[in-house]
Amino acid sequence: GAGVSQSPSNKVTEKGKDVELRCDPISGHTALYWYRQSLGQGLEFLIYFQGNSAPDKSGLPSDRFSAERTGGSVSTLTIQRTQQEDSAVYLCASSPGSVIRGTEAFFGQGTRLTVV
Amino acid sequence: SQQGEEDPQALSIQEGENATMNCSYKTSINNLQWYRQNSGRGLVHLILIRSNEREKHSGRLRVTLDTSKKSSSLLITASRAADTASYFCATDRNSGGYQKVTFGIGTKLQVIP
Numbered sequence: 001g002a003g004v005s006q007s008p009s010n011k012v013t014e015k016g017k018d019v020e021l022r023c024d025p026i027s028g029h030t031a032l033y034w035y036r037q038s039l040g041q042g043l044e045f046l047i048y049f050q051g052n053s054a055p056d057k058s059g060l061p062s063d064r065f066s067a068e069r070t071g072g073s074v075s076t077l078t079i080q081r082t083q084q085e086d087s088a089v090y091l092c093a094s095s096p097g098s099v100i101r102g103t104e105a106f107f108g109q110g111t112r113l114t115v116v
Numbered sequence: 117s118q119q120g121e122e123d124p125q126a127l128s129i130q131e132g133e134n135a136t137m138n139c140s141y142k143t144s145i146n147n148l149q150w151y152r153q154n155s156g157r158g159l160v161h162l163i164l165i166r167s168n169e170r171e172k173h174s175g176r177l178r179v180t181l182d183t184s185k186k187s188s189s190l191l192i193t194a195s196r197a198a199d200t201a202s203y204f205c206a207t208d209r210n211s212g213g214y215q216k217v218t219f220g221i222g223t224k225l226q227v228i229p
Contacts (some may be wrong), residue, residue, distance in 0.1 A: 034218065043159075043204065050142030055211065091158060095217060103147060103208040107146075107158035115186045 002026075006108035007091050013041060013082055013115055021077045021111045025094030032075050033105065035091045045090070049111060050097060082115045089113070122205055123221050126228040135192040137223040139205030140185075146208050146215065148181055150190050153202045153222070160189075162203075197229045 005024040013019050025032050038110040045059040050068045060066070064083075069075040079086055089112050093105040122139045129135050139148070147166050150215045158163040165172045170224065172179045178191040192199055204222045208215050 031215070031217070035219070043219045045218065049218055056216065089157070091216075093159070095215075097215055103216050103217055104149065104161045104164060105151075105159070105206065107151075107160070109158045 004106050004108035006111050007028055008111060009109060010112045011114070013113070015084060015115055016081055018078065018080045019082055019113065021079075021090050021092075021113070023075045023077070023092030023094075023108060025073060025075070025092070026106055027073070029094035029096055030072065030096055030107070031095045031097030031103075031105075032069060033093045033095075034075070034077050035093070036088045037091060037110075038088045042115075046077070046090075069106055079113075082113075084115045087115045117226050121224045122203070124223060125221070126224045126226075128194055128228065131195060131197055131229050133195055135195050135199070135225055135227070136223070137190045137203050137205075139188045139190070139220055141188075141205075141207045141220075142186065143207075143209060144183075146210070148188050149206045149208070149217070150177075150179060150188075151204045151206060151219075153204065159204060170171045183201075192225075195225075197227050200225060200227045 007022045032049040035043045048056040051072045052069050064080045067077045067095045089110040091110045093107045095105045096102040149164045150162045153159045163174045167177050176193045181188045202224050203224045204218050204219050208217045208218045
């Protein structure tokens with residue numbers, strides 16, 4: 001597609017339920033990032049993919065959070081047993097992933113997750 | 117601590133004034149980028165400066181990079197109300213053979229008409 005696409009754009013869920021957030025990166029981009037942003041706060045790094053592998057998962061806040069990427073393309077961020085503190089905007093970005101091809105990150109519009 | 121830290125965290129100026137935001141980082145980098153975010157949604161790329169460059173201009177934006185001090189600044193000249201947004205710096209560096217982009221916490225700029 002023309003840009004990074006995230007779905008759903010908004011999600012309201014009950015505490016304790018599992019949620020899946022989807023990211024469709026720009027075709028051909030090998031690097032994919034997930035960030036979380038609470039209201040009025042900065043970007044909190046969650047996980048970084050290069051192709052299908054995740055060399056850096058250091059930002060995942062707990063074992064309730066997991067992410068995968070298949071076919072070097074679509075990525076899914078799963079939050080199990082959601083808690084109210086998980087409420088935030090979840091942002092996905094992709095980039096070509098190399099100095100030669102470019103490292104500019106292109107962002108989706110995010111998924112606003114509200115846990116009630 | 118986090119690679120790429122901006123200061124100030126919040127800045128309020130009058131329309132027409134210049135706005136300067138700073139970014140510091142800790143490890144060596146390939147490039148440094150600045151992004152803008154409106155309304156808490158996706159970030160938009162503004163400008164990239166390479167590690168061998170010292171200054172770069174794009175319209176009303178001027179970016180400087182001092183690799184000896186591991187710092188960068190973003191200057192917005194003749195600010196407008198529409199410049200009100202959050203601004204983030206991002207560094208990219210080698211990580212396990214790949215290029216990883218890391219963002220700072222951002223500066224919230226308010227331009228008062």
